[in-house]
Amino acid sequence: GNPLMYDDFLTLLKAGDHPVISISFPTDFSDTGGPDTGSHYSLISITIAGISRVYPLRFSVTKCDRGYYLSGSQSVHLSDFKLRRPERLIGLIKVRDEISVSFGFIINFTNSNQISSLR
Numbered sequence: 001g002n003p004l005m006y007d008d009f010l011t012l013l014k015a016g017d018h019p020v021i022s023i024s025f026p027t028d029f030s031d032t033g034g035p036d037t038g039s040h041y042s043l044i045s046i047t048i049a050g051i052s053r054v055y056p057l058r059f060s061v062t063k064c065d066r067g068y069y070l071s072g073s074q075s076v077h078l079s080d081f082k083l084r085r086p087e088r089l090i091g092l093i094k095v096r097d098e099i100s101v102s103f104g105f106i107i108n109f110t111n112s113n114q115i116s117s118l119r
Contacts, residue, residue, distance in 0.1 A: 012078075012086055012095075014049040022047040023103055025070070046074065046101065051081045067108035075100050 013021070024045040044057045059072030077097045078085055085095045 008086055012083060014083075018048075018050040020047075021101075022052075023101075044074075046076060048076075048081045049083055053080050064106055067106050069104065069106050071102075071104040073100050073102040 010016075022045070024047075025042065039058060039060050041056065041058050043054050045052050045054050047053075053076070055074050055076065057072055057074050059070055062069045062071075075098055078095070078099060079097050085097055
């Protein structure tokens, strides 16, 4: 809610150069027309500030109307993406290196069996 903090966050993530944060799931979801519901464990790729890292992730899948709802969270380190932790007031205020990325996606399968996402 704080515009100054939001601007600092966008600067930290180099949003001007890399406006998209990407979370990539395995492609085998589309092989069977959809994932099994319940808890899943997989390697995923997270891209922040143009740098990709692979993480093991436990996430849940729930049937949602005509699609699926995928949700979970993953702790990452800013240093993994070569980002410097911001400091304010001559170092009195510091951001931790570890942040938690939480996500929730609704996915639907089109007739051509490609994944389309909704926010």
